[in-house]
Amino acid sequence: MRRRRLLCSLLLVAAAGMGTAAAPPRSAAADAATPLDQVVPAPASVRPGKGAYTVSDRTLIRVPGASAEVKRVAEYLAGLLRPATGFALPVTTKEGKDGIVLRLGGRDAKGLGSEGYRLRSAGRSVTISATRPAGLFHGVQTLRQLLPAAVERNTAQPGPWQVAGGTIADSPRYGYRAAMVDVSRHFFGVDKLKRYIDQLALYKINTLHLHLSDDQGWRIAIASRPELASHGGSTQVGGGSGGYYTKDDYREIIRYAASRYLTVVPEIDMPGHTNAALSSYAELNCDGKAPPLYTGTDVGFSSLCVPKKETYDFIDDVIREVAAMTPGRYLHIGGDEAHSTSHEDYVTFMDKVQPVVAKYGKTAIGWHQLTGAHPAKGAVAQYWGYDATGADERQQVVDAAKNGTRLILSPADRSYLDMKYDKNSPLGLAWAGYVSVQRSYDWDPGSYLSGAPADSVMGVEAPIWSETLSTSAHIEYMAFPRLPGVAELGWSPAAGHDWGRYKARLAAQGPRWDALGIGYYRSPEVPWPAR
Structure with missing residues (x-):
C-alpha cells in the first residue's frame, strides 16, 4: 500500500491575496450571485427562484427557540462571515422574517435525515432548516459557497454579499x-x-x-x-x-x-x-x-x-x-x-x-x-x-x-x-x-x-x-x-455525476482556496479562472 524510499520534499506555500476595505464598491450586476447548483458537493435537488438575498450591515442571524448546539452553529457562521464583510451579524433567538435563519425541525426539515438540510433564499431572508444540528452545519457550508469567494478572507472586502434566490433540498448519498x-x-x-x-x-x-x-x-x-x-x-x-x-x-x-x-x-x-x-x-x-x-x-x-x-x-x-x-x-x-x-x-x-x-x-x-x-x-x-x-x-x-x-x-x-x-x-x-x-x-x-x-x-x-x-x-x-x-x-x-459539469464547478472553487490560503495544484484538466 505504501512503498519505496522517501522522495525529496518540496515546501509549497500558498500566497493569498489580501483585499482592502478602501476599494471602490462594485455594482450588483458585476457580482452576479452564484447559482444554487454550482456548489461542491452538488446538492440533491435545486429549484431556482427569483432575486437574491443580500447580507448587509443590518443582517441578523436568527436561531428562534434554539438549543445551545444550534447557537454554536450560528456563532460559527457569524465567525466565518464577520472578518470579510465587516458586519456585526449578531446572533439572536428572536423570531423574525428577515436575516439568516437557522431552524431545527418544522415542515421544511421533514424527510431530510440526520445530515440533510433545506435552504430557502429570497429577497428578505435565507432560511436553513434541518432535523439535526449536523444538517444545519452542512447547510452553512453550502451558504458559504453561495457567497463570493472573498468572504473567506480575514480582512474587510467590498462585497456585495448576495445569495441567489431559490431552494435547495439536500441530503447525503452515504452516511x-x-x-x-x-x-x-x-x-x-x-x-x-x-x-x-x-x-x-x-x-x-x-x-x-x-x-x-x-x-x-x-x-x-x-x-x-x-x-x-x-x-x-x-x-x-x-x-x-x-x-x-x-x-x-x-x-x-x-x-x-x-x-x-x-x-x-x-x-x-x-x-x-x-x-x-x-x-x-x-x-x-x-x-x-x-x-x-x-x-x-x-x-x-x-x-x-x-x-x-x-x-x-x-x-x-x-x-x-x-x-x-x-x-x-x-x-x-x-x-x-x-x-x-x-x-x-x-x-x-x-x-x-x-x-x-x-x-x-x-x-x-x-x-x-x-x-x-x-x-x-x-x-x-x-x-x-x-x-x-x-x-x-x-x-x-x-x-x-x-x-x-x-x-x-x-x-x-x-x-x-x-x-x-x-x-x-x-x-x-x-x-x-x-x-x-x-x-x-x-x-x-x-x-x-x-x-x-x-x-x-x-x-x-x-x-x-x-x-x-x-x-x-x-x-x-x-x-x-x-x-x-x-x-x-x-x-x-x-445520477448527477458528470465530469464535464463537475470540473466547471470545481474551477470556481479556486478563488475560494486562494482566499483561504490553500496552496492547491492547478491541474490543466480544470478550467481555472485567471488569477
Whole structure:
C-alpha cells in the first residue's frame, strides 16, 4: 500500500491575496450571485427562484427557540462571515422574517435525515432548516459557497454579499464520508490537524480517520504502555524528532472535529506495520529482542508475535485506553500488508483481536485483507485495492460483502491523495499509478466492486499517506483539487455525476482556496479562472 524510499520534499506555500476595505464598491450586476447548483458537493435537488438575498450591515442571524448546539452553529457562521464583510451579524433567538435563519425541525426539515438540510433564499431572508444540528452545519457550508469567494478572507472586502434566490433540498448519498491522515510516517501536530479538519468540513466530510501507529512511529500516549509514545514516537521517516499526541491532545482533536461534525476513527495497525511497538517492548517479539527504530519507507517486514500471550495483553491495554477516549462507534485495527505473518497466524490473530474491540464497545474496521480471515459480525472492510489487484482478492471482498460485511471504498488509484498527479508531481508516490483529478472523480462507489451488493457500501474515504509529506502545505497541494471530488462521490446522487459539469464547478472553487490560503495544484484538466 505504501512503498519505496522517501522522495525529496518540496515546501509549497500558498500566497493569498489580501483585499482592502478602501476599494471602490462594485455594482450588483458585476457580482452576479452564484447559482444554487454550482456548489461542491452538488446538492440533491435545486429549484431556482427569483432575486437574491443580500447580507448587509443590518443582517441578523436568527436561531428562534434554539438549543445551545444550534447557537454554536450560528456563532460559527457569524465567525466565518464577520472578518470579510465587516458586519456585526449578531446572533439572536428572536423570531423574525428577515436575516439568516437557522431552524431545527418544522415542515421544511421533514424527510431530510440526520445530515440533510433545506435552504430557502429570497429577497428578505435565507432560511436553513434541518432535523439535526449536523444538517444545519452542512447547510452553512453550502451558504458559504453561495457567497463570493472573498468572504473567506480575514480582512474587510467590498462585497456585495448576495445569495441567489431559490431552494435547495439536500441530503447525503452515504452516511460515511471520510478522509484519513497518516500521522505515523510524518507527525502532524494538533494545529495542523485542525486546519485540515476545517478544510474537510467545507466539503461535508464527516469522518476523520487517524493512522496512529506504524513502523515509523507510534503517535498516541497509552498510560499502561508509556514507552510506545516516548520511544516509539520519537522519530519519523527520514529521522527527526517525530512526536505523539498526549491524551489531552487527542481529546482536543476529537472535540474540535466534533465542533465541525466530524467523528474521529483511530487506527492501531496490526499485526504488521508494528516496528515502533516492537522496538518499544521487547516481549512483543517472538525472540524477545527489540529491533531498532525504523525511519525508512519499506513495508511488510514487521509482525507482532501471534502465539505469545504478551501480545494480547498488549492489545487489550491499547484498545481499552483508545476506546475509552474515543466517543465514536468505530476503531480501526489495520490488518494490511502483514507479509511477515503467515496466513494461519493472521487468521488466528484477527479471530482474537476483533472480540477485544467489541469487548470495549467498538465496531472493528480493518483494511480489506480482513476478509481473508473471518470478519466478525458487524465488522467493516476498507477496500484499498486498485486496477492491478488480483481477481481472487477482489472476489474475496465481494463474497464477504454478500455475507454481510460492510465496505468503505478507498481504491488506491482513485482516492489515495498521496499518489502523484502525473510524472512531474514533486510530491507523492506512484506505485498505484498516476491519479489525475478526473480519475479521482470519475468512478461510482455503488458499482465499483462488481458483484458487491450496492447496499453493502457504507461510504468512501480519501486517505493521504505521508512518506513524502511533512507539512500542511504538502497535504493541501496533494488534497486539493482531488479531495472535493471524493467528497462529492460520497454526498451527491449518482445520477448527477458528470465530469464535464463537475470540473466547471470545481474551477470556481479556486478563488475560494486562494482566499483561504490553500496552496492547491492547478491541474490543466480544470478550467481555472485567471488569477
